[in-house]
Amino acid sequence: xxxxxxxxxxxxxxxxxxxxxxxxxxAHKHVWRAEIVLLSVDGVGTNEIMRRTGKSKxxxxxxxxxxxxxxxxxxxxxxxxxxxxAEIVLLxxxxxVLRRRVPSKPKLAVADRLLFVWLYRLFPSVLNxxxxxxxxxxxxxxxxxxxxxxxxxxxxxxxxxxxxxEIRHLIREMSLANRLWGAPRIHGxxxxxxxxxxxxxxxxxxxxxxxxxxxxxxxxxxxHAAGIAAMDFLIVPTVGFKLLFVLVILRHQRRRLISxxxxxxxTAEWVARQITDAFPWNETPDHLIRDRDGxxxxxxxxxxxxxxxxxxxxxxxxPWQNGHAERLIGSIRRxxxxxxxxxxxxxxxxxxxxxxxxxxxxxxxxTLAKDSPIxxxxxxxxxxxxxxxxxxxxxQYCRI
Numbered sequence: 221x222x223x224x225x226x227x228x229x230x231x232x233x234x235x236x237x238x239x240x241x242x243x244x245x246x247a248h249k250h251v252w253r254a255e256i257v258l259l260s261v262d263g264v265g266t267n268e269i270m271r272r273t274g275k276s277k278x279x280x281x282x283x284x285x286x287x288x289x290x291x292x293x294x295x296x297x298x299x300x301x302x303x304x305x306a307e308i309v310l311l312x313x314x315x316x317v318l319r320r321r322v323p324s325k326p327k328l329a330v331a332d333r334l335l336f337v338w339l340y341r342l343f344p345s346v347l348n349x350x351x352x353x354x355x356x357x358x359x360x361x362x363x364x365x366x367x368x369x370x371x372x373x374x375x376x377x378x379x380x381x382x383x384x385x386e387i388r389h390l391i392r393e394m395s396l397a398n399r400l401w402g403a404p405r406i407h408g409x410x411x412x413x414x415x416x417x418x419x420x421x422x423x424x425x426x427x428x429x430x431x432x433x434x435x436x437x438x439x440x441x442x443x444h445a446a447g448i449a450a451m452d453f454l455i456v457p458t459v460g461f462k463l464l465f466v467l468v469i470l471r472h473q474r475r476r477l478i479s480x481x482x483x484x485x486x487t488a489e490w491v492a493r494q495i496t497d498a499f500p501w502n503e504t505p506d507h508l509i510r511d512r513d514g515x516x517x518x519x520x521x522x523x524x525x526x527x528x529x530x531x532x533x534x535x536x537x538x539p540w541q542n543g544h545a546e547r548l549i550g551s552i553r554r555x556x557x558x559x560x561x562x563x564x565x566x567x568x569x570x571x572x573x574x575x576x577x578x579x580x581x582x583x584x585x586x587t588l589a590k591d592s593p594i595x596x597x598x599x600x601x602x603x604x605x606x607x608x609x610x611x612x613x614x615x616q617y618c619r620i
Contacts, residue, residue, distance in 0.1 A: 227260045227288065234261065236292055253295040256280055257287045308349075315352070326352055337362045387415060388425045390604070395426035397606065397615055400555055408584030408591075409617050414600035447506035448472040449499070449529075452545040453486065453513060454552060458562045466572065467491060469498045470548055471505065476593040477548065477579050480572040482565050488517030495523055507532055509542050551579075559613055571610070578609045582616040 229237070240246055241254040252273050259269045269280050286294040336358050339346050347355040387410075394406045403423035410417060454466040465486045469479040479498040483490055499505065508524060509532045510516055516533075524531045534541035556575045562568045584590045602619030609616060 227257060227284065229257075229261050233292065234258070240295075250296055253283050256283050257295065260284055312349075328353070333361050337365055383417060383421055383425070387417060390415075391422055391425045392427065394615075394617070397612075399427075400614075404586055404590070405584060411590050412584070412596050412598055413604060413617055413619065414598055444507070445472040448509065449478070449505040449507070450509040450542055450545040451495075452511060452542060452549060453515070454549045456557060456562055456568060458564060458568075460563075462564075464562070464565055464568055466568070467494050468545060468549055468552070469494070470545060472544055474588060474593045475544065475548070475585055477576050480576050482568050482572070484565065486515040488515060488519035491515055492519045492523040495520070495527070499527065499529075501527070504529055506530060509534065509545070511539065511542055512536060555614065556610065560610075574610055578614060578616070582609070583614075 237254045237258050241251055241258060243251070252275065255273055256269055256275070259272065264272075266277060266280055269275075270277055273280070283295065336350070336353070340358050340362055347358060350358060391406060391410070394409065395401065398405070403419055403426060406426060407417070407419040407422045410422065449469065449471050451467060451469040454468050456464045456466060458464060462484075465483050467479065467481045467483070467486065468477075470477050479494060481494050495508075504527050507530050511534050521531055539546050552572075552575065556571065560571060562571070580593045582596065583592055584596075585592065599619040604617060605620050606615040606617055608614075
C-alpha cells in the first residue's frame with residue numbers, strides 16, 4: 221500500500237508557496253495545490269491532507285508527484301494540449317471498442333438525453349464528438365425540448381370563457397348572409413339580440429371582410445349635431461343609360477335619413493319644395509350644409525331664409541366639408557344601388573323607400589354606440605329570426 225510522499229523545501233521555495241496559498245487574487249485551484257505541497261513538507265499524512273483540502277487521494281498524489289518533477293511552475297500549469305488530445309483519442313477508442321459489443325441502438329434514459337441537449341446548448345461543437353447517436357438526433361431532442369418548454373410556458377391558466385358553439389354558428393351565418401357587413405355591424409346586431417361578446421370575437425369567427433371608417437369635423441358636429449342638416453345629390457344611371465337625380469336630406473343628430481326624392485330635372489323650385497316637405501316649421505334645423513351645385517338657385521336660398529335656416533355652402537371642390545351626406549350617399553351605393561339594376565324612376569323610388577326604412581329602423585351605426593337612428597330596443601328573449609330586406613341583400617335579426 222502506498223504511503224505519503226516526503227518533500228523537502230528550501231526557505232525561499234517555502235516562502236513562495238506560502239505567498240501563493242495566501243494570495244486572494246490567485247486562482248482557487250492554484251491555492252489548494254500549494255496547500256497540498258506545504259502540508260506534505262510539514263510531514264502531514266495523506267489522509268489528513270485529504271481531510272483538510274477536501275481532495276481525493278489520487279489528486280493529492282498527482283500534485284505531490286507533479287511538484288517533485290516540475291517544481292513550482294508545475295503547480296501553475298494544467299495538462300498540455302497534447303495530453304488532452306491523447307486522452308480524448310484514448311476515450312474515443314474505448315467507445316469504439318464498446319460499440320462493437322453493444323446493440324446498434326443503445327437505450328438512453330431521460331437524464332442521458334438531457335445531458336446531451338445541455339452540452340449541445342452550451343457548446344454546439346460537441347456534435348463532432350458524438351458516437352453513440354447521430355448528431356441530428358441530438359438536434360431533434362433539442363427542438364422537441366424547446367417546443368415542450370414553450371407549450372408549458374403558454375399553457376392555459378383559466379383565461380376567458382369559451383364562446384358557445386351556437387353563437388359561433390350565428391356569427392358565421394350572419395357573415396355569410398350579409399357579405400357587405402363587417403365585424404362592427406355584426407357586433408351591433410348581436411348586442412341588439414342580447415348577446416354580449418367582444419367585437420374581436422366576432423372578427424375571429426366571421427367570414428373576414430371589413431371596411432375602415434373615418435370621422436370629420438368631430439368637435440363641431442358633436443356640439444351642434446342637433447341643429448344641423450345636410451343635403452346633396454345622388455346620380456343614378458338606369459339600365460337604359462338615363463340619369464336620375466336623388467336629393468338626399470339627413471339630420472346630423474342620430475344620422476336620421478329625412479328624405480330621398482327622385483327627379484329627372486332638378487330645378488331650384490323643385491329643391492325648394494323638397495326642403496319645405498322635409499322640415500315642418502316646428503322641426504327646422506338651425507344650419508343646412510350643401511355644396512355649390514347649380515341646382516341650388518335663388519329659390520332655394522330664399523326658402524331657407526324664410527324658414528329661418530342658415531345656409532352653409534361648402535368651399536369649391538371640397539366634398540369632405542359635407543362628410544355626413546357624402547358618407548350616406550356612399551352607404552346607399554355600396555349597400556344598395558351597386559347591386560341592383562334600376563329600370564326607371566318608379567323602380568328607384570321603391571328601392572330607396574325600402575332602404576330608407578331599413579337605414580332608419582334597423583341598421584346599426586358606429587357613432588350611435590351600435591344603435592339605429594330610430595332607437596331599437598334590446599331583445600333578450602325568444603328565438604332568433606332573420607327578416608330579409610331588399611330581396612335578401614340585407615337582413616334584420618330579431619327575436620320572436
